[in-house]
Amino acid sequence: MEFEIHVLSDCSATLYFEQKISAEINDKVLATVAWIKVNPFQGLLEVVPAYASVTVYYDILLVKQNDFSVPTAFAFVEKYLSQIPFNKLEKPIYLNDIIEIPVSYNGEDLEFVLEQLNLERKELIELHSAPVYRVYMMGFLPGFAYLGGMNKVLALPRKTKPLLNVREGSVGIAGLQTGIYPVESPGGWQLIGQTEIQLFDLNTPKLSLLNPGDRVKFVSV
Amino acid sequence: MIFLKPGILTSIQDIGRQGFQDKGVNPSGAMDTLSMRLLNILLGNKEEEAVVEFHNPSPTVRFEEYALFAIGGGNFNPALNNKAISPWKIQQAKPGDMLSFGKKEKGERGYIAVKGGFQIEDVLGSQSTNLKAGFGGLKIDKGSTLSLNLKNGQLYSASEKVKETPKTVNVKMRPPFELKQEIRVIAGKDLSCLDQASRDSVFSQCFIITTHADRMGYRLEGDRLNLKDGGEVISSSVAFGTIQLLPDGQVIILMADHQTSGGYPKVANVISVDLPLLAQLSVGQHITFREISTEVAESVFEKQEREINKFKSAVNLYS
Numbered sequence: 001m002e003f004e005i006h007v008l009s010d011c012s013a014t015l016y017f018e019q020k021i022s023a024e025i026n027d028k029v030l031a032t033v034a035w036i037k038v039n040p041f042q043g044l045l046e047v048v049p050a051y052a053s054v055t056v057y058y059d060i061l062l063v064k065q066n067d068f069s070v071p072t073a074f075a076f077v078e079k080y081l082s083q084i085p086f087n088k089l090e091k092p093i094y095l096n097d098i099i100e101i102p103v104s105y106n107g108e109d110l111e112f113v114l115e116q117l118n119l120e121r122k123e124l125i126e127l128h129s130a131p132v133y134r135v136y137m138m139g140f141l142p143g144f145a146y147l148g149g150m151n152k153v154l155a156l157p158r159k160t161k162p163l164l165n166v167r168e169g170s171v172g173i174a175g176l177q178t179g180i181y182p183v184e185s186p187g188g189w190q191l192i193g194q195t196e197i198q199l200f201d202l203n204t205p206k207l208s209l210l211n212p213g214d215r216v217k218f219v220s221v
Numbered sequence: 222m223i224f225l226k227p228g229i230l231t232s233i234q235d236i237g238r239q240g241f242q243d244k245g246v247n248p249s250g251a252m253d254t255l256s257m258r259l260l261n262i263l264l265g266n267k268e269e270e271a272v273v274e275f276h277n278p279s280p281t282v283r284f285e286e287y288a289l290f291a292i293g294g295g296n297f298n299p300a301l302n303n304k305a306i307s308p309w310k311i312q313q314a315k316p317g318d319m320l321s322f323g324k325k326e327k328g329e330r331g332y333i334a335v336k337g338g339f340q341i342e343d344v345l346g347s348q349s350t351n352l353k354a355g356f357g358g359l360k361i362d363k364g365s366t367l368s369l370n371l372k373n374g375q376l377y378s379a380s381e382k383v384k385e386t387p388k389t390v391n392v393k394m395r396p397p398f399e400l401k402q403e404i405r406v407i408a409g410k411d412l413s414c415l416d417q418a419s420r421d422s423v424f425s426q427c428f429i430i431t432t433h434a435d436r437m438g439y440r441l442e443g444d445r446l447n448l449k450d451g452g453e454v455i456s457s458s459v460a461f462g463t464i465q466l467l468p469d470g471q472v473i474i475l476m477a478d479h480q481t482s483g484g485y486p487k488v489a490n491v492i493s494v495d496l497p498l499l500a501q502l503s504v505g506q507h508i509t510f511r512e513i514s515t516e517v518a519e520s521v522f523e524k525q526e527r528e529i530n531k532f533k534s535a536v537n538l539y540s
Contacts, residue, residue: 006409010492010518011493012460050456053458057242060493073519074519
């Protein structure tokens with residue numbers, strides 16, 4: 001198992017697997033996070049998965065109490081992370097059904113996008129709603145999922161001038177990525193559709209509709 | 222208390238919202254956590270009690286209830302009923318008293334802390350205002366009101382004890398304000414991806430804080446930094462103080478309202494102890510970076526925490 005461990009800040013460290021976007025590596029990331037949650041060290045504050053890395057945030061003083069022989073809290077965390085039995089970690093099992101996101105393909109940039117890609121609206125809808133996307137990580141905004149698996153035909157650069165107010169529920173594309181704005185926010189993605197579904201809800205236990213490892217499908221309405 | 226003038230970007234902040242970055246929830250929290258903690262300790266509160274964070278132009282507040290409060294952070298020349306009061310000192314207010322601020326002298330952010338804290342609902346374990354997500358804490362507008370947790374009777378007994386306490390925060394402990402600030406950093410994962418000249422330049426040149434400096438991040442202006450190759454990195458988690466290299470060769474320092482992840486190379490990270498200094502710097506100010514080891518960064522942090530604990534013990538003796 002190849003990995004590198006680096007300090008992020010003086011109270012956080014990141015374990016990097018091979019830096020590429022793949023379901024296989026992201027599975028390792030999620031299995032590692034699951035292991036850390038079951039086997040936490042004293043002083044661990046938070047463990048966060050990304051595409052191909054895992055970051056732990058910790059309390060320096062509490063970590064140092066674990067082992068007075070280590071020179072730094074980071075040294076302890078580094079040792080802890082490198083001792084994770086990576087080869088024995090079980091592949092995460094995804095029990096969740098595919099999460100369907102109903103989308104009205106009527107985004108404000110739709111005409112522009114169709115023109116740029118030389119597609120009919122029907123073709124774009126088909127291309128965008130056909131794949132089962134994978135949630136690789138969360139970030140940017142509460143409930144914002146980085147989805148992988150978009151058809152390369154839909155690749156377009158982001159806007160040169162980001163919008164100040166992208167509407168909540170806007171579905172956008174940029175590069176090889178597609179995503180949904182969970183709250184109103186500035187943003188530079190090309191907006192192709194709109195969903196009414198709530199992506200982040202403080203009143204639900206899981207808060208975020210989408211979570212790393214989930215499978216997602218867009219359904220045209 | 223009621224806000225007669227809201228000031229600009231005045232908000233309620235505590236130590237931040239931890240534990241939800243895997244849902245994309247950024248931590249928020251006070252920019253200058255040192256000032257926040259010291260004021261709370263002074264008042265006998267728990268360190269992470271929520272406070273009002275304000276900027277220039279500053280707010281004007283009328284107290285609606287009896288209160289014990291303290292002002293800290295930058296020096297905004299506080300006044301109670303138009304009479305100057307000392308910051309970093311416990312003050313008393315009665316209903317109708319007006320708290321206002323004069324010319325900003327030093328620093329960028331001020332804090333108002335009250336004994337017992339404000340009545341604000343916890344959202345995901347924190348009272349911090351998440352402006353981007355639109356939840357938590359309170360964004361202060363004209364006419365916004367805040368109720369205090371401690372009511373008259375409880376405050377009366379508290380104020381009796383206050384007479385005895387070390388009523389001020391030692392000058393040595395407060396964040397210093399220099400026109401040119403040296404900020405200590407530890408090397409980031411991608412520092413080695415810079416070409417040699419740029420690598421040297423990070424620690425020899427003087428950066429200027431541009432007008433794009435807010436609670437999310439400070440964009441700096443300096444000599445262009447170049448990568449040896451590429452520059453595309455796959456998004457990973459970032460932290461308060463992460464210094465990222467943007468495609469135009471300039472750097473940005475991520476601050477309290479930073480996003481949870483970033484896809485730009487990480488050049489360095491500001492050490493925890495120097496984040497409050499950074500939080501008090503203004504647009505146009507100059508900074509230089511000095512690299513220190515993780516070991517030194519941790520020992521500087523431990524030293525600071527020992528000092529804070531000493532202060533806490535001194536206050537606790539009287540309460």
